Amino acid sequence: MKHLISMRDLSADKTLQLLKLAESLEKDPSQIDLSRRVMAAMFYEASTRTRMSFESAMKRLGGEVIGMVGTSGTSVEKGETLADTAKIMARYSDIIVMRHPMEGAARYVSEQVDVPVVNAGDGANQHPTQSLLDLYTILKSQGTLKGLKLALVGDLKYGRTVHSLAYALAPFNPTFYFVSPKSLRMPAHILSDLTQKGVSYKEKTTVENIIPEIDIMYVTRIQRERFPDREEYEKVKNAYIITANLLRKAKDNMKVLHPLPRVNEITTDVDSTKYAYYFDQAENGVYMRQAILATLLGEAK
Amino acid sequence: MKELKVDPIKNGTVIDHIPAGRVQRVLAILKPRATDVVMMGMNFSSKAMKKKDIIKIEGRELTQNEVNSIALVAPAAKVSIIRDFKVAQKSRVEIPKRIEGLVSCPNPKCITNAEPMTTIFNLEDSSSRDLACQYCERVFTADEMTHI
Numbered sequence: 237m238k239h240l241i242s243m244r245d246l247s248a249d250k251t252l253q254l255l256k257l258a259e260s261l262e263k264d265p266s267q268i269d270l271s272r273r274v275m276a277a278m279f280y281e282a283s284t285r286t287r288m289s290f291e292s293a294m295k296r297l298g299g300e301v302i303g304m305v306g307t308s309g310t311s312v313e314k315g316e317t318l319a320d321t322a323k324i325m326a327r328y329s330d331i332i333v334m335r336h337p338m339e340g341a342a343r344y345v346s347e348q349v350d351v352p353v354v355n356a357g358d359g360a361n362q363h364p365t366q367s368l369l370d371l372y373t374i375l376k377s378q379g380t381l382k383g384l385k386l387a388l389v390g391d392l393k394y395g396r397t398v399h400s401l402a403y404a405l406a407p408f409n410p411t412f413y414f415v416s417p418k419s420l421r422m423p424a425h426i427l428s429d430l431t432q433k434g435v436s437y438k439e440k441t442t443v444e445n446i447i448p449e450i451d452i453m454y455v456t457r458i459q460r461e462r463f464p465d466r467e468e469y470e471k472v473k474n475a476y477i478i479t480a481n482l483l484r485k486a487k488d489n490m491k492v493l494h495p496l497p498r499v500n501e502i503t504t505d506v507d508s509t510k511y512a513y514y515f516d517q518a519e520n521g522v523y524m525r526q527a528i529l530a531t532l533l534g535e536a537k
Numbered sequence: 538m539k540e541l542k543v544d545p546i547k548n549g550t551v552i553d554h555i556p557a558g559r560v561q562r563v564l565a566i567l568k569p570r571a572t573d574v575v576m577m578g579m580n581f582s583s584k585a586m587k588k589k590d591i592i593k594i595e596g597r598e599l600t601q602n603e604v605n606s607i608a609l610v611a612p613a614a615k616v617s618i619i620r621d622f623k624v625a626q627k628s629r630v631e632i633p634k635r636i637e638g639l640v641s642c643p644n645p646k647c648i649t650n651a652e653p654m655t656t657i658f659n660l661e662d663s664s665s666r667d668l669a670c671q672y673c674e675r676v677f678t679a680d681e682m683t684h685i
């Protein structure tokens with residue numbers, strides 16, 4: 237594996253290797269030493285959480301971080317091409333982590349430079365490190381990825397995270413409940429892909445009745461601007477707010493996940509229940525990114 | 538035999554069965570040289586297609602690669618190489634597995650539309666005519682690929 241650009245490039249074997257390494261690094265980070273290695277963060281749009289997670293991962297393994305956030309004050313503002321900026325960053329660093337609003341930007345950069353490139357989000361296209369940390373989080377909380385029942389809740393139409401998660405879990409015989417307002421349903425092409433892969437799923441408009449059955453509830457935010465009219469938004473918004481009271485019939489092993497930041501879709505009284513797992517999920521992101529950085533830098537044993 | 542309303546050529550290439558109205562787009566792909574003699578026929582009657590367009594290029598034999606490049610806009614085209622007024626070779630077009638620098642990506646958020654770079658599309662599978670952009674990963678039908 238030279239780069240990490242898209243989940244499509246990742247074999248099941250490689251995914252399992254990364255999951256294993258993340259688990260092992262969580263227990264013993266001292267097995268990898270990235271001292272004197274430099275990670276360049278090329279963030280063409282702000283994504284503070286993702287960038288800090290990468291920085292934490294790199295620094296906790298002894299590495300250094302340089303980079304840019306946004307384009308103001310940089311040579312990009314003077315009209316430099318993406319390829320030129322990337323080529324310079326590649327001379328300053330051992331690995332590039334990049335986020336860009338345009339789809340395919342990371343793939344293009346990976347073709348232009350000799351150092352490994354990690355895609356930290358390219359518009360609505362891919363965010364493979366998020367997908368991998370979600371897999372790691374599910375594995376860690378349930379002890380397996382196989383045969384789980386998962387509810388994906390919220391904006392399933394535009395949510396890159398849930399699309400990618402559905403594909404990433406497909407080989408592990410999952411049962412999905414896709415819970416969303418009618419106007420924000422999982423896109424038809426994804427449903428037909430899943431059917432083709434033999435994945436079973438049901439579409440729902442409310443979450444309440446399925447709570448006793450599920451192992452994982454993955455919640456995403458419903459943005460007001462996704463609704464054509466205000467009235468429809470007001471009608472559905474409360475149906476997708478997860479409260480501690482709503483979870484009282486959940487199974488003991490059930491965990492609530494959320495890519496964060498949340499706004500109001502999970503109330504704070506959930507935080508103190510045994511079901512809350514979104515802060516652990518954020519922490520898991522650091523271990524998964526350590527595994528990715530170590531592997532791409534050729535330091536994974 | 539029904540006489541075509543375009544003069545026969547002595548040596549060169551005839552592209553028949555182009556969907557009516559697409560002759561300009563086929564020419565845009567083939568980029569004839571300034572010295573090429575090109576005849577265009579539009580809206581001819583056709584049993585199979587009702588209406589069709591035809592292109593004849595005098596003095597130039599298209600290669601199979603050049604022929605295949607028009608498959609996106611004229612998938613049913615039939616290509617004849619003419620030598621001394623006779624058909625020396627006939628072939629059908631086939632969408633190439635990989636199309637480089639020929640069409641732009643219909644996705645406005647694709648990096649190929651923002652940077653000075655070459656587009657690359659890969660045929661999803663040989664049974665369909667769907668093409669995946671190597672960069673934004675979106676899949677398009679051949680009919681959506683309109684920008685040359």
Ligand SMILES: [Zn+2]
Nearest residue numbers: 642647670673
């Ligand atoms: Zn594209």
